[in-house]
Amino acid sequence: xxxxxxPWPDEFAQKYRELGYWNGEPLDAAMRRYGxxxxxxxxxxxxxxxxxxxxxxxxxxxxxxxxxxxGIKDRDRVIVQLPNRVEFVVVMFALLRIGAIPVxxxxxxxxxxxxxxxxxxxxxxxxxxxxxxxxxxxxxARTVRxxxxxxxxVLVLGDPAEFTSLESLRQEPTSHAPTDPGDVAVLLMSGGTxxxxxxxxxxxxxWSYSGRATAESSSYDTTTRHMVCLPLGHNWTLTHGxxxxxxxxxxxxxxxxxxxGTAFKLVEKHxxxxxxxxxxxxxAWVEMxxxxxxxxxxLRRVVIGGTKLAAELARRVEPALGCxxxxxxxMAEGLCGFQSGDDDLETRINAQGRPVSPxxxxxxxxxxxxxxxxxxxxxxxxxxxxxxRGYYRGGQHNVNSFTTDGFYRTGDxxxxxxxxxxxxxxxxxxxxxxxxxxIAAEEVENLLLAHPAVLEVALVGIADEVLGECSCAxxxxxxxxxxxxxxxxxxxxxxVAAFKIPDLVRVIDALPRTAIGKVDKKTLRSxxxxxxxx
Numbered sequence: 001x002x003x004x005x006x007p008w009p010d011e012f013a014q015k016y017r018e019l020g021y022w023n024g025e026p027l028d029a030a031m032r033r034y035g036x037x038x039x040x041x042x043x044x045x046x047x048x049x050x051x052x053x054x055x056x057x058x059x060x061x062x063x064x065x066x067x068x069x070x071g072i073k074d075r076d077r078v079i080v081q082l083p084n085r086v087e088f089v090v091v092m093f094a095l096l097r098i099g100a101i102p103v104x105x106x107x108x109x110x111x112x113x114x115x116x117x118x119x120x121x122x123x124x125x126x127x128x129x130x131x132x133x134x135x136x137x138x139x140x141a142r143t144v145r146x147x148x149x150x151x152x153x154v155l156v157l158g159d160p161a162e163f164t165s166l167e168s169l170r171q172e173p174t175s176h177a178p179t180d181p182g183d184v185a186v187l188l189m190s191g192g193t194x195x196x197x198x199x200x201x202x203x204x205x206x207w208s209y210s211g212r213a214t215a216e217s218s219s220y221d222t223t224t225r226h227m228v229c230l231p232l233g234h235n236w237t238l239t240h241g242x243x244x245x246x247x248x249x250x251x252x253x254x255x256x257x258x259x260x261g262t263a264f265k266l267v268e269k270h271x272x273x274x275x276x277x278x279x280x281x282x283x284a285w286v287e288m289x290x291x292x293x294x295x296x297x298x299l300r301r302v303v304i305g306g307t308k309l310a311a312e313l314a315r316r317v318e319p320a321l322g323c324x325x326x327x328x329x330x331m332a333e334g335l336c337g338f339q340s341g342d343d344d345l346e347t348r349i350n351a352q353g354r355p356v357s358p359x360x361x362x363x364x365x366x367x368x369x370x371x372x373x374x375x376x377x378x379x380x381x382x383x384x385x386x387x388x389r390g391y392y393r394g395g396q397h398n399v400n401s402f403t404t405d406g407f408y409r410t411g412d413x414x415x416x417x418x419x420x421x422x423x424x425x426x427x428x429x430x431x432x433x434x435x436x437x438x439i440a441a442e443e444v445e446n447l448l449l450a451h452p453a454v455l456e457v458a459l460v461g462i463a464d465e466v467l468g469e470c471s472c473a474x475x476x477x478x479x480x481x482x483x484x485x486x487x488x489x490x491x492x493x494x495x496v497a498a499f500k501i502p503d504l505v506r507v508i509d510a511l512p513r514t515a516i517g518k519v520d521k522k523t524l525r526s527x528x529x530x531x532x533x534x
Contacts, residue, residue, distance in 0.1 A: 002075055002101070002184040005201045006390025009406070014181070021139040021213075021359055021385040022205035026179040029095040030208060031057055031246070031297075036039060040247040041222065044086045045256040045270055048066035051086055053249075056093075063094035063177065066169030074099035074177070075189065077121040079114065079151070081105040083132045084232050084254040087157050087166065089242065091127055094497070096185060096204075098176050101198070103187040104233035107132060108437075111143050111495025112447075116196040118150040120393065121187055123455065124150045127166065130158030138163065143495065181205045186190070187392060188235050188332040196443055199392040200332045201234075210336065210386040211243025213356040216339050218274070218303075223339035225298070227266055229258040230436070230463030233306045233351060235304060235332040240276050275299075278306035279434035282464040283313055288318040301435040305330060305352070306436025307468035308424050314349040333408050334387025335417040337422060342402065351421035360384040363407060364414060374519075377425050380414045381407040430521070432461035432471050437499040439471055444491075444500050448473060451490050453482040458511050458519045459502060463526040472528050476513060481507040504528070512524075 001007065016022045025033070027126040034043070035057030043053040051059070062134045063101055072078060078095055082088040095102050102256050103121050105114060114381070117123065126144070128137035136159050141154045146405075181204040189197035202210075220226075220239070227242040231252070247250045253270045255263055259282045266272060279284065282304050289296065304314075305328035316327040326343075328338030329352045337353035355362065365379035367369055372378035383406045401409050409430035432439040439523040440460040448457045456476035461469035475482065484505040491501050506528075512520040 001502070002201065002392075003183075004393035005184050006388065006392075007182070008174050008206075008389055008408055012233065012385075012406070016205070016209075016359065016385040021209050021357065022181070024181045024205070024207070025208065026096070026181045026204040027185055027208055028093055028523060029061075030089075030095075031060060031093045034249070036065050036248050038222070042251045043246065044089055044252045044254065047256065048085070056086075056089065059090045059170075060093045060097060062170045062175035063090050064097040065174045066171045066227040067094055067100070067172060068174065068176065068272055070164075070169055072098060072100050072125060072532075076100045076125070077123040078125045078127060079103045079105055079117050079121070080127045081107065081109065081114070081137065082157060082232075083107055083129055083455065084228060084256050085129075085157075085237055085256065088254075089252075091166070092186075092407060096179070096527045099179050101184055102185055103188070104231045104238075106189075106231045106496045106497070108231075108406060108499055110140060110497050111147065112138065113196065113495075115495075116170070117189075118148045118529050119142065120199060123150055125153040125155060127155045128157070130160070140495075156467070179204060181208075184392075189333050190391065190438075194279055196440070197438075198394060198397055200334075200388055201392040202386075202388065206334070206386040206388075207239070208243070210334070210356070211239050211390060212247050212321075213386070214240050214336065214338065215247040216246035216356075217340065217356040218244060219341065220244055220248035220250055220274075222396065223273065224247040224248055225253055225255040225271055225273045226250060227255055227263070227270070227455065228253035228275065229263050229266070230278065230281070234436075235329050236276060236328075236336075239330070240303065240328070240338075246451050258284075260285045264288070264292050264294040264296060267296050267299060271298040273298055273300045274303070276303045276305065278315060279309045280435040280464075281507050282309070282317060283466055286316045287315065289320040296322060301326050301341070303328050307433040308352065310468075311349050313465075318345075324348070325347045326380045329422065331410060333410070334384065335382045335408070335410070339421075342514060343421070347419065347421055351417055353422060354420050355382075355422075356386055357386065357406060360387070361407070362416075374416055375418075377413055377415045379428055379458045380412045380422075382410060383407045431467050432459070433470075434461070434471060434499055434503075435467040437497075441501050443472070444473070444496075444502070447494055449494060450488060450494075451482060451487060453480060454487075456511055458521060458524055460521050460524045460528070462504070462525055466501075470503040471500075472506060472524075474503040474506050474524050476509065476511060477507055498510045501509045 039054040154167040231298040301324040464470040
């Protein structure tokens with residue numbers, strides 16, 4: 001068992017196995033089974049080609065052998081920061097096949113995040129592209145290695161420069177020891193609410209089940225062609241996209257941009273039936289669809305999640321795109337839910353779905369921890385066969401985030417409808433959900449406080465019709481007020497992901513305080529500026 005992992009208590013693990021939620025099949029063995037069962041069906045399409053299930057399993061074998069020979073061992077952690085290409089899938093399963101543990105980073109992550117990933121997970125290797133979206137990840141690797149001694153090896157897809165070519169590792173397959181399905185398969189980043197992200201350790205058993213349950217609740221089958229055009233390193237795109245599609249024997253279409261000008265072409269070219277979007281991208285699709293020349297008639301449904309979808313926009317989705325809207329919710333810690341084709345239109349517009357497993361346990365509680373009446377708003381607590389019991393090396397975070405009887409305190413405020421659907425009403429945690437990307441206010445505030453002109457700062461989320469929320473930094477200046485461009489440049493120089501840089505900046509004389517002296521962010525949100533400081 002991986003050190004720092006919080007396992008399910010034996011009584012729960014036994015129950016989940018007896019009820020068939022955990023089937024004892026490691027993810028690499030599942031991939032082997034897909035390669036046999038769906039051998040000649042198309043598994044993955046990216047802009048460079050198509051791969052059948054047999055092809056994919058063949059490539060995974062070759063790269064698993066190469067990674068093992070290179071020195072990657074059982075339970076070694078490896079940071080994977082690759083774009084939406086077939087190599088992401090191959091590297092992920094190749095690591096799983098040799099018992100190593102992928103740590104997924106997003107393409108937008110920069111020095112601050114990658115150093116944190118390396119230090120927290122003791123990663124031994126870092127897998128990157130050479131250049132993507134005009135950004136040179138080899139320069140990022142150089143900067144990261146100057147700040148930590150954790151990453152002994154850098155593997156590069158493309159021109160490796162002074163590093164090691166990923167493609168050069170490919171060699172003839174060898175046998176590998178079987179993996180314990182109860183052990184950790186992957187490390188996912190949490191949304192993060194205080195400082196940099198925590199890590200969520202998902203086992204083969206639980207993560208595989210979440211993909212299977214998603215496929216079943218979404219009625220996926222061999223005709224499903226699911227397009228992932230959001231970053232594949234998110235839990236949502238990995239489970240709802242990759243794992244659910246593979247479980248059903250469908251085809252995973254990898255798009256490198258959700259921009260409708262690019263994505264619509266993929267829908268037409270590959271007969272895409274399903275995809276997942278965040279509200280801001282959904283708005284762009286709805287606005288562009290009336291002018292599109294591409295044929296979108298293959299679409300059966302568009303699933304929208306990541307942050308709550310405004311009802312006004314929800315009503316526009318089906319007429320514009322000619323397919324069903326399904327809302328969804330989920331978190332790296334586990335619990336996820338989807339709507340189905342049987343839900344009526346008003347439900348699809350106003351609610352966010354039902355948990356995918358009959359074993360998902362839900363409690364809705366008041367601030368004092370008492371369960372609220374059905375239909376009233378309260379904080380969502382959950383436990384189940386794919387919701388973790390603690391963060392990886394979580395320490396005090398586990399005390400704060402999990403109850404003594406194993407329920408995860410999600411920080412979401414919800415209410416239950418009579419039909420079992422969940423409606424999300426807000427957040428308890430100090431977190432900004434910017435178009436599906438989670439921003440921990442405290443992390444950005446601490447970085448901004450390092451600027452010599454910043455005396456105090458508070459970062460809040462404010463409503464935005466495209467992103468759901470955008471970020472606004474309220475700054476108390478020492479002397480001369482800093483300009484927004486200056487603060488953005490300062491954060492960029494510290495290697496902060498672009499989505500964390502405040503969208504708006506407002507300089508004020510003093511931060512409002514509550515009666516007990518805390519910064520009154522509710523007041524700040526209500527007085528948010530209409531535009532950024534120039």
